Amino acid sequence: MSQDAAVQALLGLLQLGRRAREADSVPALGFVIVNETLSVLPYRQAALWSEAGLGGVVAVSGLPQVDPNTPYLQWLNRLCRALAKAGGLQALDASSAPAHCGDDWAAWLPAHALWLPLTAHGGQREGGLLLARDAPFDPAEQTLLTELAGTYGHALAGFRPREHALARLLSVLRPGRLQRRVLAGLLVACLVPVRLSVLAPAEVTPRQPFLVRAPMDGVIGRFHVQPDQAVEAGAPLFDLDTAALQTRRAVALRAHDTALEEYRQSAQLAVTDDKGRLKMGTVRGELEQRALELQYLSQQLERVQVKAERGGVAVFGDVNDWQGKAVTTGEKVLLLADPAQVELVARMPAADQIELQPGDVVTLYPDASPADGYEARIASVAYSAEPTDQGVLAYRVRAEFSAGQALPRLGQRGTVRLSGRWVPFAYYALRRPIATLRQWTGW
Template sequence: MSQDQLNSLARIFTFEKKLREAQSIVELRYIVTNELRSISPFIYSFFGTWTKPKRFKIEAISDIAVVEKTSPVTNLVQKIIQQKLKEASTDTHVFTLETESLIPAKGENPLPEQFIWVPCHSSQKGMQAVLVLNRNESWTEQETEYLRHIGSTIGHAMGSLVDKNIFEKMFTIIRSALFQFILFSGIIASMFIPVSLSVIGQAEIIPNNPSIINAPIDGVIEEILVDNNDEVSKHTPLVNFEKTQLQNNFDLAQQELKVIQTELLQAQQSSFNSKEDKALVSLLQSKIILTQETVNYQKLLLDKATLLSPNDGTVVIKDKQALMGRPFQIGENIMVIADPADVQVEILVPVKDSITIKKGAKINVFLDSDPLNVIKASVVKFSYEPELTAENLLAYSVIAKLEQEDAPPRIGLRGSAKIFGDEVRLFFYLFRKPIIVVRQTLGL
């Protein structure tokens, strides 16, 4: 026996050991569709079983955690397997299909033409599953023999994990009159269980009491000196407005002031000999005061062309590029400076799902970045009139305070939040929406 054959047998033994150690059907499916590459390389691996006596379903695909039922590839291979089952193919064999029939959807690349059909038999319980492998190269006779042997091993492992008669036993229990009476009584009794009415809405972490940076002058933004989430300190330059016109106005005012000052000096020198020059001195002194005010005002506008941070914090700016070159009027919002340690959560509750929300109501927040951990919060305030959201839906805005004081979540994180309302009976909780639809439809 060659070294390659010994290596192949060693890999088969290792694979069978993993099958025997599988603790669940899910674990076994993963081993079958992914660990088999070391024995017989493939591109795609499809593994399925019968969910009902005559209903076959693909339940695992190589390199994919969850099988998408609507996927074009899944639907295509499902049809191929159904056809092979109609042909009563019960032995491991290689088969090929034409390229035209292997295109999952228009515009997508076709699957490789080479397939191998691996039925998974159990000597005690018969056919347990089907494994289909797919690649560009044809399978050798040695690989076919290996896979035939592995198919029976998989079938045996499946038979040990699945009780084929479990559905028949459950059906017998369900048909019994006593079970049906207990089940019906339990359902009726459960309708009176008190539960909290709740609603789920989109949530976003927002700053609490941020410093709002508005346009101090009418003008066009030339440059934004910071990016979103930048940490800034007090008096850090944030925005530069276009200064050309402001600088020109300031220079002209200064020049005008110098001219008047020169005229005043000349008038003062000649005022000793001329009564008219004495009167002109008073007039020019008044003009100097007014022009100096103009210079100071133009200087103030020029200074305001550079926006400075009013305090330490984090920059929150939605779309930096959209603001560049855009004309602003005095008071228009540009950005906010927020304290990253002082945050709250905003929840948008759709009008169609709204419930009675009270101040102090409990909220569970689940962030998309950490969906397994809940953040507790409570309602602080809420809007009485709905507003149009970015998704073009009418929703109420609910502001909530986070109970988590240490390590607050980052500003801008999004997720979902569940708001708890008044206690109601389970019947009303389940049928609230149908009742609303009936009342609106029939006018009751």
């Protein structure tokens, strides 16, 4: 190729690129590709193959419209489909035509042809261009056409419809070696056995604590201990307000003195008067009643100060929450606990319930020291769920700490991992979604 011819080919290449970019539809672009490529190099026939849809010839040189039902187009579609599957630049003739197209070659095409695959960015195959003429295509022409094919492929990709997300997913899952490996890996991962586990809030509570109750109805006047304070047996814990009892005792004492005086007068009259002897029995009964009332109130005054019946740590909220508060007989005020006897109480949400057995190992991760962990064994699981302070239905799980480890501090809170039976990973991952779906659908 001479220098002038090379310059003309380069100018034609630039002009064809501009014409391809200006095309506003696939038919307009196809007309430019199959007809105006003649300005770059000579050929007798050209056909444009598109990969869109099921694939087919969309433009043929010299024809204003393509009819896929004609014998020529049917033969040309069979040839281009075979060339597109083979891929790559191919120079061919009747002897090397694929798909048994060589028998009818002479009836439809000149002696030599060149197949140009049209690809877009990333190697995405958009179609192919078939050029045919009597003389073979030399290497210089093939290089020029390869550059032109890139321009045509990029222009053709601009008319490709935006692929739906489902279609992209199906293309990824289309059978192939990589897809089969991915699916096999996912299948193996779904069958990997894992243990069902639930994270639940937990607290370190005393085991067999001594419950301190209010001995009578009244108002708490003073607390002698602070929360988490160690106390000894016999130490005062709190006092009830004595103002009301003192008033009642003063009234009872006055009534007792009055009854005693009446009894003395009746005793004196009984010596000389028969009626006085009869009245003395009634007055004596009233005196005994007043004496009992006075004795009862005196005993109540002795009970206003509550003392520790055994040593331990005082477990309650805040002193200010109790001072001045009215309590009834038997109402819980505080606990006396032994720091060396503690247990773990977890609240397993009802929505995440798993099957637990006594003796299963659980692990406590304290909030204050997340790097530490304490092992415990389940002692019991509540039969029914109860609402927590946060209003969540949960099952109470009691566990005893394993021997040979330092015990956590009484009242320490944290998160406990409850582990159940072994299940496939697919069941572990889909358990909650399936449960939610069944709740919504009633299935």
